[in-house]
Structures are given as C-alpha cells and as structure tokens.
Amino acid sequence: MDASTxxxxxxxxxxxxxxxxxxxxxxxxxxxxxxxxxxxxxVLAVSTDMLIEGRHFFAHADPRQLxxxxxxVNLSDLAAMGATPRWATLALALPAVDTxxxxxxxxxxxxxANRFELDLVGGDTTRGPLAICITIAGEVPAAQSxxxxxxxVGDALWVSGSLGGAALALQCAQGAxxxxxxxxxxxxxxxxxxEPRVALGLALRGIATAAIDLSDGLCxxxxxxxxxxxxxxxxxxxxxxxxxxxxxxxxxxxxxQCVLAGGDDYELLFTAPSRAQRTIEQLAATHQLPxxxxxxxxxxxxxxxxxxxxxxxxQVPRSFDHFA
Amino acid sequence: MDASTxxxxxxxxxxxxxxxxxxxxxxxxxxxxxxxxxxxxxVLAVSTDMLIEGRHFFAHADPRQLxxxxxxVNLSDLAAMGATPRWATLALALPAVDTxxxxxxxxxxxxxANRFELDLVGGDTTRGPLAICITIAGEVPAAQSxxxxxxxVGDALWVSGSLGGAALALQCAQGAxxxxxxxxxxxxxxxxxxEPRVALGLALRGIATAAIDLSDGLCxxxxxxxxxxxxxxxxxxxxxxxxxxxxxxxxxxxxxQCVLAGGDDYELLFTAPSRAQRTIEQLAATHQLPxxxxxxxxxxxxxxxxxxxxxxxxQVPRSFDHFA
Numbered sequence: 001m002d003a004s005t006x007x008x009x010x011x012x013x014x015x016x017x018x019x020x021x022x023x024x025x026x027x028x029x030x031x032x033x034x035x036x037x038x039x040x041x042x043v044l045a046v047s048t049d050m051l052i053e054g055r056h057f058f059a060h061a062d063p064r065q066l067x068x069x070x071x072x073v074n075l076s077d078l079a080a081m082g083a084t085p086r087w088a089t090l091a092l093a094l095p096a097v098d099t100x101x102x103x104x105x106x107x108x109x110x111x112x113a114n115r116f117e118l119d120l121v122g123g124d125t126t127r128g129p130l131a132i133c134i135t136i137a138g139e140v141p142a143a144q145s146x147x148x149x150x151x152x153v154g155d156a157l158w159v160s161g162s163l164g165g166a167a168l169a170l171q172c173a174q175g176a177x178x179x180x181x182x183x184x185x186x187x188x189x190x191x192x193x194x195e196p197r198v199a200l201g202l203a204l205r206g207i208a209t210a211a212i213d214l215s216d217g218l219c220x221x222x223x224x225x226x227x228x229x230x231x232x233x234x235x236x237x238x239x240x241x242x243x244x245x246x247x248x249x250x251x252x253x254x255x256x257q258c259v260l261a262g263g264d265d266y267e268l269l270f271t272a273p274s275r276a277q278r279t280i281e282q283l284a285a286t287h288q289l290p291x292x293x294x295x296x297x298x299x300x301x302x303x304x305x306x307x308x309x310x311x312x313x314x315q316v317p318r319s320f321d322h323f324a
Numbered sequence: 325m326d327a328s329t330x331x332x333x334x335x336x337x338x339x340x341x342x343x344x345x346x347x348x349x350x351x352x353x354x355x356x357x358x359x360x361x362x363x364x365x366x367v368l369a370v371s372t373d374m375l376i377e378g379r380h381f382f383a384h385a386d387p388r389q390l391x392x393x394x395x396x397v398n399l400s401d402l403a404a405m406g407a408t409p410r411w412a413t414l415a416l417a418l419p420a421v422d423t424x425x426x427x428x429x430x431x432x433x434x435x436x437a438n439r440f441e442l443d444l445v446g447g448d449t450t451r452g453p454l455a456i457c458i459t460i461a462g463e464v465p466a467a468q469s470x471x472x473x474x475x476x477v478g479d480a481l482w483v484s485g486s487l488g489g490a491a492l493a494l495q496c497a498q499g500a501x502x503x504x505x506x507x508x509x510x511x512x513x514x515x516x517x518x519e520p521r522v523a524l525g526l527a528l529r530g531i532a533t534a535a536i537d538l539s540d541g542l543c544x545x546x547x548x549x550x551x552x553x554x555x556x557x558x559x560x561x562x563x564x565x566x567x568x569x570x571x572x573x574x575x576x577x578x579x580x581q582c583v584l585a586g587g588d589d590y591e592l593l594f595t596a597p598s599r600a601q602r603t604i605e606q607l608a609a610t611h612q613l614p615x616x617x618x619x620x621x622x623x624x625x626x627x628x629x630x631x632x633x634x635x636x637x638x639q640v641p642r643s644f645d646h647f648a
Contacts, residue, residue, distance in 0.1 A: 026367050026466055027469075027471065030472070030552065031405070031471055031472050031473075031552075032371060032401045032402075032404035032405045032470075032472070032535075032536060032537060033369035033370055033371040033401055033402060033404075033405040033407060033462075034369070034370045034371070035367045035368070035369055035370075035405075035464070035466060035469055036367060036368040036369075036370060037367050037368075037466070038362040038367075038368060040364065043350050043359045043360060043361050043362075044359070044360040044361075044362060044368065044461075045357035045358070045359055045360075046357055046358045046359075046360060046411070046413060046445065046446060046459075046461070047356060047357040047358070047413075047446055048413040048414075048415050048446055048447060048448050048457070048459060049415070049448050050415035050416075050417060050448050050450055050452075050455070050457055052417050052450055052451075052452035052453075052455075054452075055417075055450060055451055055452050056450070077356045077357050078356075078357060080356035080357075081355070081356045081357040081359075083357060087370070089370060089371075089372040089459055090372075091372050091373070091374035091457045091459075092374075093374060093376050093379075093455060121370065122370060122371055122372055123372060124372050124373050124374050124457075126374055126376055126379055126380070127376075127379055128374075128376035128378075128379050128453070128455065129376075129452070129453045129455075131374070131376075131417060131452065131453075131455050131457075133372070133374055133415045133448075133455075133457035135370075135372060135413055135415075135459035137368075137370070138357070140359070142350055142359060142361070145351075145359055146356075147351065147355055148354070148355050148356070149355075211356075212356060213356060228354065228355075
C-alpha cells in the first residue's frame with residue numbers, strides 16, 4: 001500500500017512533492033506570489049530555462065537525474081553572472097500524475113537545491129506534454145556581476161573543467177558513436193548530471209572581466225561574449241581541455257565537433273586580465289577544478305580564430321540552435 | 325517580400341520579437357541573467373504560470389489574444405498580492421517558427437506589458453509542443469502585501485467585476501451551450517482577454533485583510549483563503565455579481581456552475597473589515613469597476629456555506645483541478 005498513490009489533486013501534488021521549508025523567503029509556496037527580500041546593495045539576477053521531453057532530454061529519462069539537470073542549467077546561469085543562488089520557481093507540465101516519477105524528480109531537484117541553499121518558492125503544475133520550466137533568481141552586488149560585455153583586448157580567455165563530454169555522451173546515446181561501458185560511465189554524468197560552477201562564479205567576482213556558461217557550445221557561446229564586448233578572440237585548439245575519453249578515441253573530427261561546438265557542458269568561459277593568472281591558478285587549486293587558459297581576446301576585426309597545433313586555422317563548427 | 329521570413333535562428337527570434345528597451349532593469353535580455361534593482365523597503369513578489377495548447381487555450385487560438393492572456397494571468401497574481409508590476413521572463417516552446425504568429429503574439433504581450441510599464445527581461449525559446457511559461461515579478465512594501473492568510477472573522481467578503489463570463493464562453497466554444505452572436509461577443513473577452521485588476525490590487529493595500537485572484541473558480545479559490553486564514557465564510561448567492569448574459573439565459577444550473585466554480589475570471593476576491601465599506605465603495609467609483617460585497621467571514625467550524633435567496637444551502641460545485 002503506497003500512500004502516495006492517493007495523491008490526485010494539483011494542490012496535493014504541490015504540497016507533497018514541491019513544498020519544503022524556505023530559508024530566505026518572506027513567503028514561500030502557497031500564496032498568489034512568493035515574497036522575497038533582496039539584500040541591500042545587491043541586485044537580483046534572474047534567468048529562465050525550459051526543458052522539453054524529446055528535445056532537451058530523452059523520453060523516459062531518469063527522473064532523479066532530470067530533476068538535477070533542469071535546476072543545474074539554471075544554477076549555471078547564476079554562476080556565469082557571479083550571483084549567489086537564492087530562489088527558484090518551477091512550472092511543470094505532466095502527461096499524468098506518476099507518483100514514483102514525481103518522488104524521484106523532486107528528490108533530484110531538492111538534493112541540488114539544498115547544496116546551494118536555494119529555496120523553491122513557487123510554481124505551477126498542469127497536464128500536458130512533459131515540460132519543465134524553472135526560473136531562478138540570485139543576488140550579486142551590481143558592480144561585481146560578471147557580464148558578457150566586459151571582455152577587453154589583451155584579456156586572457158579561460159575555461160573551467162573539460163569540454164565535449166556531454167556532446168560525446170549524447171552522440172553515443174543517439175547511436176552515432178560507439179563507446180565501451182567504461183567510456184559511457186565516464187561521459188554520461190557530463191550530459192545527465194552537470195555540475196553548475198556556482199562557487200567558481202562567486203570566486204571570479206572582481207577578477208573576471210566577462211563570463212558566460214557553456215550551454216550551446218564553446219564557439220557559439222564565446223561568440224556572444226565577443227559580440228557584446230566588441231572584441232575578437234584567438235583560441236589554441238591544442239590548449240583546450242577536452243574530456244579524457246577523447247584521448248582514447250583518437251577521432252579528430254568528432255573531437256573537434258564536440259569540443260568546439262558541443263552543447264550542455266555548463267562549464268564557465270571567462271576572460272581576465274593577464275595579471276590575474278596567478279590568482280586564477282590559485283582558484284583552480286582551491287576549488288579542485290581545472291581552469292585552463294585557452295586563448296586571448298583580440299580586436300574585433302580578427303573575429304574568432306581557432307588554430308591547431310601547427311598554427312593552421314580550423315573551421316569553426318556551428319553551435320546548436322533550436323530553430324536554425 | 326516580408327523581411328521577417330528570413331528570421332531563422334533562436335537568437336534572431338528573441339531579438340526581433342522579444343527584445344524591447346527596458347524601463348526598470350539594470351540589465352535586460354541578452355546576458356546569462358537579467359539584473360534587477362528592487363527598491364529599498366520593498367520586497368519582490370514572484371509568480372509563475374504555464375499555459376499549454378489544448379489545455380489552457382485552444383489549438384489555433386488567436387495569437388494576439390494569447391499574448392495578452394498569458395501575461396494577464398500573471399499580472400493578476402501580482403494584483404492579488406497588491407504588488408506593482410515590474411519584470412517578466414518568457415519561456416516559449418514553439419512547434420515551428422511562424423513569423424506571423426510570433427508578430428501577433430508578441431504584439432499582444434507587449435501591448436499589455438506597456439500599459440503596466442512591465443519589462444520583459446529574459447526568456448528562453450525552444451522547439452516543442454506550444455507551451456508558454458511566464459514568470460512575473462513586482463514590488464510591494466512587505467507589510468502592505470495582500471496575503472491569503474489575513475482574513476478575520478467578521479470581515480466582509482468582496483469580489484470585483486462579474487463572475488462566470490469566462491466559463492460561459494468556454495462552454496459555448498466547446499459546444500455545450502448555445503449563445504447567439506451578441507451573447508458570444510459579450511462573453512468572449514472574459515475568456516480570451518481578461519483584464520488583470522492591478523490598479524485595484526494596489527488600491528487595496530492597507531484596506532484588504534486578504535486577497536486572491538479568481539483563476540480556478542470562486543468556491544475553490546475562496547477555499548484557499550479560508551484554509552490559510554483558518555476561517556469559514558457564508559456567501560449569499562443572490563448577491564453574487566454574475567455576467568449580464570446569465571440574466572438572458574435563465575439557466576439556473578449552468579449559471580451556478582459558472583458563477584461558483586467557473587475558472588478564468590481573474591477578478592479579485594478580497595476581505596476587509598466592515599468599517600472599510602465606504603472606502604471600498606469609493607474605490608469602485610474611482611476605478612469604474614463594480615465591487616460587490618458577497619458575504620461574510622465566519623469561524624472555521626462553519627466552513628464555506630452558500631445560501632440561495634430563500635436561505636437554502638446550495639451545494640458547492642467542485643472547482644477546476646488539472647489532475648483531479
């Protein structure tokens with residue numbers, strides 16, 4: 001006898017699976033609005049992401065991993081802004097009430113939320129094709145926010161972690177690439193349970209001149225920074241930190257596609273003056289997270305240039321676009 | 325030659341249809357997060373609503389009306405909290421890029437946003453079954469927010485506007501009820517272009533003890549106020565302001581269903597001490613909006629009682645629930 005099978009109403013569903021005590025809210029779930037107090041001298045950083053079954057995740061995706069991922073991609077936007085996570089709302093369209101699914105999904109979501117003391121303060125549930133929309137809000141002193149427009153000529157270009165793992169896992173899941181079991185175990189977490197670089201984003205306040213999280217692929221996301229900062233960049237492909245499995249595969253075209261244009265890595269790409277190099281290396285040690293200098297910011301007229309180890313210019317692959 | 329047919333990428337789509345100058349944002353659309361400054365002494369009021377094709381609106385719904393409605397239902401939540409509208413984010417899943425649809429949808433959305441000086445500060449677009457998720461944020465001095473929990477025994481119970489029009493329009497559209505052309509013209513705006521009672525919500529600061537907006541039906545939404553305030557209520561059915569078309573129909577069962585349990589009216593239901601009666605009547609005149617006293621708050625043990633003109637107790641119909 002499973003008590004949860006008696007859950008039928010929308011309000012029971014919200015109460016059972018999505019209402020937890022809040023830490024930072026004046027008023028949480030259960031009224032027309034949540035009420036939130038932003039600390040003096042801080043501004044609110046807000047972002048929203050919608051994940052759709054069959055588009056952002058497979059049908060029958062593991063619900064606990066899905067709960068993690070849909071919050072992780074939003075936390076990653078706060079990280080890229082240098083903001084402290086505070087609050088989120090969740091809108092959820094469900095084909096049916098599946099209590100086992102809801103239990104796992106909410107467990108994955110709250111496990112990650114709790115690590116960052118993030119409060120779920122509101123939401124909406126409805127029947128429909130599975131869709132998950134999270135809006136997240138954090139706080140940051142306005143002058144310390146990490147914007148896309150701040151990169152300057154001569155800044156070094158850095159990236160956290162390693163690249164291409166999520167894209168490789170996706171290609172494997174789609175049957176386009178064969179990976180052995182060990183390799184799959186190594187890359188699957190990149191795709192299904194990415195780690196938002198929140199602590200790094202906070203540590204980069206006052207150090208990075210610009211930042212963005214890598215959701216659509218290195219070249220495409222870097223392109224946003226370059227456009228908004230009015231600069232160009234040169235990347236040394238050989239310096240790019242790639243997922244270790246690529247060293248085993250020795251498949252150059254696949255590797256370039258995944259590393260330069262693969263989405264879903266959720267690493268931070270950031271720029272900083274060259275004098276910050278020591279400080280950033282110390283951050284890498286403190287956070288036990290590789291931080292790699294991958295290139296330099298140049299003037300706008302050079303655009304984005306990627307060179308291989310021989311100095312040859314590589315073609316920049318297209319990044320993911322939902323409508324292109 | 326329509327320039328908009330050349331719009332293909334996700335970023336072009338956002339730039340063309342959903343990027344407008346902001347009035348109140350430190351940073352609007354185009355970075356990892358928007359940055360928003362909340363005024364000192366105010367708290368942020370946040371709400372989210374997701375609308376799904378075939379569930380909340382018909383397939384092939386008029387896109388301009390849809391743009392209006394999906395923002396109106398969110399503005400209504402701010403109204404029910406007594407909050408000043410400030411910012412919104414929009415997540416949009418689209419089956420395909422239909423530029424005519426996007427032009428109309430965004431026109432409807434921005435026409436309403438502009439009336440309230442609301443900034444669209446962020447969003448997400450993706451391909452998928454049509455789904456629209458708006459998260460809205462406003463500002464209110466914490467002590468003046470209109471919460472569901474504040475109703476007290478002896479308070480009068482009030483409602484704005486008239487009830488049941490949206491539910492009647494829906495029944496007609498579904499073929500369950502026949503209305504003539506004139507009657508359809510009278511009720512359709514209730515369903516398709518509801519007017520959020522923002523100015524009333526602001527005016528009720530310091531007057532109303534509790535408030536909620538009527539999205540799921542009078543009895544169901546009132547039930548939330550009663551539960552959270554720990555009180556009961558008695559309603560005089562004869563006093564309920566019903567849409568004028570009901571007077572022509574003379575269909576008691578239909579009228580009771582629509583007026584007591586019909587969703588989508590987006591009127592404000594609020595409680596206030598009896599001494600506020602004159603003030604509230606003056607508000608009605610100032611805002612040119614009927615405000616009707618429909619009953620009284622009683623002690624919790626009486627629950628919710630609806631009586632007809634003969635003093636007979638009416639059965640309280642069930643309100644809408646997406647999963648029940």
